[in-house]
Amino acid sequence: MPRDLSSLADILADARVWKLKDASAAPTRPVWSTGNSALDARLPGGGWPTASLIEVLLDQTGLGEVQLFLPALVECQRNIGPGRSDDAPWLVWIAPPHEPYAPALAQQGIELGRLLVVRPPSATEALWAAEQALGSGVCAAVLLWLKGSDDRWLRRLKLAAEAGGALGVLFRPERHRFESSPATLRLMMTQGEQEARLDLLKVQGGRPGPVDLGSP
Amino acid sequence: MKSRRATPQTADLFAAADAVFAPHSKPPKPRLSRYAGGMPPTPLPAGSPRPRQLWYAVVFPELFYVEHSAAVLQRLCLHAQAFTSFVSIEPPNALLLEIRGSLKLLGPLEHLHANLDACWRRLALKAQSATAPSTLAALWFARAGESVSGRPVIVEDVATLPGQMATLPLACTCWDAGHLQTLRSMGVTRMGELLRLPRAGIARRFGTDRVQDLDVALGRQSAPRRAFVPRERFRERCDFETEIEHAAYLEKALEPLIARCAQFLRERQAGVQALQLKLRHREGPATRVRLGLASVTSERRRLTDVLIQKLERLELAAPVRGMELISGSLQPLSAGSLDAFAGLAGTRAGRGRDSVPHLVERLRARFGDEAVYGVRSIAEHRPEAAWRRVHDLRFVSRGSQTAVQGTSEHGMPRPVWLLDEPALLPQQPVQLLKDGWILEQGPERIESGWWDGSGVARDYYIARYAQGARLWIFRERQSKRWYLHGMFA
Numbered sequence: 080m081p082r083d084l085s086s087l088a089d090i091l092a093d094a095r096v097w098k099l100k101d102a103s104a105a106p107t108r109p110v111w112s113t114g115n116s117a118l119d120a121r122l123p124g125g126g127w128p129t130a131s132l133i134e135v136l137l138d139q140t141g142l143g144e145v146q147l148f149l150p151a152l153v154e155c156q157r158n159i160g161p162g163r164s165d166d167a168p169w170l171v172w173i174a175p176p177h178e179p180y181a182p183a184l185a186q187q188g189i190e191l192g193r194l195l196v197v198r199p200p201s202a203t204e205a206l207w208a209a210e211q212a213l214g215s216g217v218c219a220a221v222l223l224w225l226k227g228s229d230d231r232w233l234r235r236l237k238l239a240a241e242a243g244g245a246l247g248v249l250f251r252p253e254r255h256r257f258e259s260s261p262a263t264l265r266l267m268m269t270q271g272e273q274e275a276r277l278d279l280l281k282v283q284g285g286r287p288g289p290v291d292l293g294s295p
Numbered sequence: 296m297k298s299r300r301a302t303p304q305t306a307d308l309f310a311a312a313d314a315v316f317a318p319h320s321k322p323p324k325p326r327l328s329r330y331a332g333g334m335p336p337t338p339l340p341a342g343s344p345r346p347r348q349l350w351y352a353v354v355f356p357e358l359f360y361v362e363h364s365a366a367v368l369q370r371l372c373l374h375a376q377a378f379t380s381f382v383s384i385e386p387p388n389a390l391l392l393e394i395r396g397s398l399k400l401l402g403p404l405e406h407l408h409a410n411l412d413a414c415w416r417r418l419a420l421k422a423q424s425a426t427a428p429s430t431l432a433a434l435w436f437a438r439a440g441e442s443v444s445g446r447p448v449i450v451e452d453v454a455t456l457p458g459q460m461a462t463l464p465l466a467c468t469c470w471d472a473g474h475l476q477t478l479r480s481m482g483v484t485r486m487g488e489l490l491r492l493p494r495a496g497i498a499r500r501f502g503t504d505r506v507q508d509l510d511v512a513l514g515r516q517s518a519p520r521r522a523f524v525p526r527e528r529f530r531e532r533c534d535f536e537t538e539i540e541h542a543a544y545l546e547k548a549l550e551p552l553i554a555r556c557a558q559f560l561r562e563r564q565a566g567v568q569a570l571q572l573k574l575r576h577r578e579g580p581a582t583r584v585r586l587g588l589a590s591v592t593s594e595r596r597r598l599t600d601v602l603i604q605k606l607e608r609l610e611l612a613a614p615v616r617g618m619e620l621i622s623g624s625l626q627p628l629s630a631g632s633l634d635a636f637a638g639l640a641g642t643r644a645g646r647g648r649d650s651v652p653h654l655v656e657r658l659r660a661r662f663g664d665e666a667v668y669g670v671r672s673i674a675e676h677r678p679e680a681a682w683r684r685v686h687d688l689r690f691v692s693r694g695s696q697t698a699v700q701g702t703s704e705h706g707m708p709r710p711v712w713l714l715d716e717p718a719l720l721p722q723q724p725v726q727l728l729k730d731g732w733i734l735e736q737g738p739e740r741i742e743s744g745w746w747d748g749s750g751v752a753r754d755y756y757i758a759r760y761a762q763g764a765r766l767w768i769f770r771e772r773q774s775k776r777w778y779l780h781g782m783f784a
Contacts, residue, residue: 141764141782145711169651176712180781181672181682183709191671192689197658198666208658215654275763 111246114150117291118277122264123284127151132237132247134262136255140176142268142275148222148248153188155219155246168219171212173197174205175224206232213247214239220246227255234261256280347453347514349395349404351379351411352433353424354440358388372523374414378407383430383520389437391430391520408449428453430520431512432460435486438467453514460512461487468508474501529559529567529622538577538614542606545574545615549606552620553598560593560625567591569623572602576613584609586660589652590690591626597653604660652690676743677751678713678780707739707757710767710781717778720768727777733759738770757783 110126112119119125127133127148137144156168170193172179181191197212199205202225209223213236221240233249240247249262256267265280277290355371358364368384375382378401381393394407401407408426415422425436425448436448436459450459463486465475477500483489489497490509498506510516531552539545549572560566568591574582584605588597658667669685720727728734737756744750753769760766767781 139764140712140784141760141766143763143765143783145784149711177782178682178713178715179670180678180709180711180713181670182678183711183713183781184670185672186709191669194669195655195688196668196670196684197662199662200666204662208662211657212654215651217651217654270760270763273763 111151111154113147115147115292118147121279121282121285121288121290123282127246128263129155129246130241130244131263132233132240132249132261133264133266134233134249134251134260135266135268136251136253136280137268138253139270142270144250144268145222147266147277148220149184149187149189151246152220156190156193169193169195169217171195171197171209171218171221173208173212173221173223174199174202175222202226202228206236209247209249210235210239212243213245214243216243216245218243218245220248222248222250224250226252230259230261237261237263347395347428348393349398349426349428349451350430350433351392351394351408351424351426352385352389352430352437353392353411353415353422354389354434354437355415355420355422356388357421361388364388369523369525371418371420373525374418375411376523376525378411378414380522382523384523385434389434391434394426404449404451408447412447423447426450427459428456429512429514430518431508432456432514435460435463435467435512438469439463456513457487457490461485461490465489470501470505470508474505477501527563527565527625529556530619531555532573532617532619534617535615538616540611540614542609542611545606545618546603548618549602549620550599552618553595553602556620556622557593557595557598560622563625564628565625566593566628567622567625570598570602571621571623572605573619573621574611574615575617575619577616579613582609582612582615587664589655589659589688591628592652593628597656600653601656601660604657608661650690655688676741677749678709678741678755680744682713707736707755708783710765711784712782714780714782717769717780720777720779727758731760735759735765741769742772753778755780 109129110122110124111129112126113122122128135144135147152170156170168190170189172194175196179194179196184194185191195212197205197208199208205223205225206228209221212218212221223236228251236247236249239245253267253269260281262281263283265282267278267280269276269278274292277292279285279287279290281287358367361367364387365384368386368388368390371390372382372384375390375392379392379394379397381396383391383393385391392411394401394404394411397407398404401410404426408424412422412424415424423437423440425433425439427433427436427448427450432450436450439448448459450456465478465484465486468475478484478489483492494506497509507516511518533548533552535548539548556570568588570586570588572584572586574584576582584602586601586605588601592598655667664686667686669688670682671685672682673680675681735757738754739756740752740754742750742752752772754772755767755769758766758768765783766779767783768777768779770777
């Protein structure tokens with residue numbers, strides 16, 4: 080025991096000690112800009128965190144939920160971080176509700192040659208596929224659409240995202256709002272008066288609350 | 296030349312045979328040139344002493360009666376290839392090995408010969424062997440067996456060949472039985488006696504092929520042979536002592552097979568893109584598990600992953616008694632193939648332990664080929680025809696892929712989701728607007744495809760729902776009906 084308490088530096092170096100300061104400060108890991116300055120300002124580090132899991136809750140498609148991530152996807156396909164192998168920037172879309180429309184994605188600047196669409200037969204298989212893709216280390220981002228899933232799986236996805244250095248985005252129905260989630264970020268998109276509403280439900284190292292997206 | 300061929304020359308004995316039976320009189324060059332009987336032999340140019348080939352022939356008498364001797368010989372070739380790179384099959388039961396090239400490494404000759412014989416002994420095969428400077432001579436000596444001298448015949452010098460061959464029984468040539476019978480009735484039973492006969496006479500009675508055979512045997516004419524090339528495919532089976540009922544237990548048994556397959560590929564610096572696993576049952580046809588890989592590979596881990604993925608999803612119809620792993624055709628591993636430096640990347644990046652083809656394979660092994668695909672945009676005005684799925688994914692390295700897909704210069708943005716089929720909107724436009732729809736952009740007129748029977752004439756709008764959802768709708772110009780075609784997600 081005395082050996083453990085030898086100095087403050089030793090204690091801080093211990094992986095079991097969680098440092099509050101680090102968590103609230105700007106994360107050292109890189110972020111991808113969301114392409115929306117109002118949203119960037121609300122996110123710690125000024126963008127979507129990489130190597131983490133983001134959960135988006137919404138009941139209806141067409142609210143611009145994919146559009147939120149497209150600028151970041153374009154950016155992460157263009158930039159390869161140091162130390163990443165040459166074939167890093169792949170995007171994997173798992174179980175999208177409709178066909179991703181290639182001309183639209185090309186219009187936005189997505190490199191279609193590095194986009195993979197996976198259609199697993201069931202939700203559990205989709206989670207497995209997402210875990211494989213996130214943990215593979217060759218994907219920049221993995222987008223996953225699910226009707227529902229339990230907490231245990233989300234934790235596995237988060238660990239895989241951290242291990243593989245990929246951005247994982249999970250789209251789920253709004254009814255999961257009150258369940259606990261290990262995701263780094265939780266957003267909720269609902270229909271508003273004129274435009275879609277975006278609420279930050281959980282922001283690690285940031286402040287939750289509604290975001291005014293303004294004009295995109 | 297013509298007249299010379301026409302006149303039979305009684306004195307036209309085989310020069311070398313003369314040399315043997317009158318050892319002191321060397322066959323002079325002009326005599327060789329007179330040798331025009333059936334066909335001109337091609338003596339080696341005097342000025343350039345080419346290194347002669349040396350042939351080791353081995354005959355397996357037992358194989359003469361075996362039904363599938365060709366397959367056995369092929370397997371024996373693989374053993375023989377440990378000694379020389381040139382192995383040739385002489386059906387039905389003999390092999391010919393060129394061993395001149397191996398002498399430096401594996402010689403001296405007696406030593407090499409003894410080692411080769413020991414190789415067959417280890418395989419518990421009865422073998423008769425001989426070494427001679429020409430293929431046929433070696434083969435004939437081997438067929439004659441050790442009965443001549445009690446020891447295997449080893450002839451290195453082509454000049455002594457005719458003398459050594461003189462005592463060979465003619466039966467070892469395996470010529471036509473009728474010819475041999477004729478020769479026997481002429482009192483010719485040994486090779487020496489045959490060599491003393493006039494060349495033209497032999498050619499006339501027994502055909503020019505026999506004369507040619509003799510020329511080849513004596514090393515006067517070269518007879519190119521085709522080398523055995525091993526079948527480049529991995530195929531190995533393993534039988535179980537007990538029947539296996541669960542696919543999970545198969546994995547354990549599969550591991551050594553895959554390890555050997557990967558080793559096989561590595562030795563050949565090749566990879567495979569397809570594998571087949573055959574599971575044999577007590578009765579009924581074998582279950583075949585076919586799998587394709589996204590790219591050519593020889594990596595053991597990738598092969599294991601894909602096979603095990605397949606096995607996990609396999610429903611066994613009956614207990615398995617044995618299995619067989621068969622590789623597809625081997626393909627060279629190109630320098631550009633992604634896993635050539637996979638190990639290097641792994642050590643550098645620390646976590647880059649996977650490659651994209653590997654990931655795609657695993658997903659496809661589990662969900663099927665159709666469920667994993669890419670998308671491409673096509674220069675086409677009709678929205679539903681402006682894209683397609685791509686199942687043949689290309690894993691080119693970054694940079695070599697330029698932006699071929701010219702970002703379409705559509706005036707209006709396109710939606711992220713496109714419906715498979717346009718959905719008819721139930722309400723009329725007036726009603727829609729009353730319900731709070733706003734037409735944000737439009738119209739964009741798309742009129743195309745009249746030439747292939749699926750023409751469209753539509754006005755597209757981007758509409759916004761009151762609550763914020765943005766949709767891509769169009770009005771068909773003929774029917775004036777409204778459809779939903781996409782969502783701006």
